[in-house]
């Protein structure tokens with residue numbers, strides 16, 4: 001029977017690349033997105049036309065009630081969730097002194113509570129099965145911090161801490177928890193960068209290019225695979241060498 005992966009934020013960018021890669025490798029790829037039902041439906045139709053198994057649910061990961069409802073529905077349909085990719089997130093560029101309490105709370109509600117909500121919703125099933133893989137998407141800014149992105153950096157650092165602690169807690173139950181920290185990746189999140197900034201970022205990167213969503217998806221798929229069966233609690237940079 002095909003394994004099931006649940007990917008949050010699968011309508012665009014890195015999450016979408018994960019959906020495509022897992023589905024094409026024979027997984028049943030179920031994904032969540034917040035608003036872009038049109039993009040999600042087009043992706044599902046495209047993958048099904050290729051003979052792949054994919055479906056989506058509209059779900060804000062910060063909404064605990066909705067997350068529980070959707071995961072319950074997925075479990076009714078698929079019986080188990082073999083892998084979870086906590087990818088959905090928001091970013092915000094603002095001086096720390098200009099951040100409002102609402103900015104701070106929304107950042108943590110999506111980027112940290114979202115990981116907590118989705119992980120708690122699937123973990124019980126994984127522990128019962130004594131198997132499962134969770135990959136959390138953090139950021140290189142969660143490792144080293146970014147000026148004008150203090151809230152984002154703090155939230156992404158929390159995801160790294162959560163990964164390490166949870167890996168220790170659930171390792172004895174057969175569940176692996178790892179984290180991928182992308183560098184600069186070509187997605188909507190970086191759409192506002194002008195060509196001069198992109199060139200400067202390329203210059204700062206030893207591999208001399210901006211990353212693609214597929215670069216990250218391949219690392220995520222590896223960590224969810226049997227190839228990574230002795231790897232847990234690890235933080236894997238996919239950043240072209242920008243942070244070493």
Ligand code: NDP
Nearest residue numbers: 009011013014033034035036060061088089139185187189
């Ligand atoms: P995008 O902005 O391109 O896509 C974000 C995705 O997350 C969309 O599918 C969006 O859904 C979904 N999403 C956002 N908020 C919510 C929410 N509250 N509930 C459910 N889904 C939500 O992001 P990227 O692909 O660039 O980023 C993916 C991950 O990689 C994030 O965790 C990000 O922090 C991380 N990252 C990205 C980097 C980059 O350079 N791009 C660098 C480092 C880390 P919808 O389409 O419906 O809005």
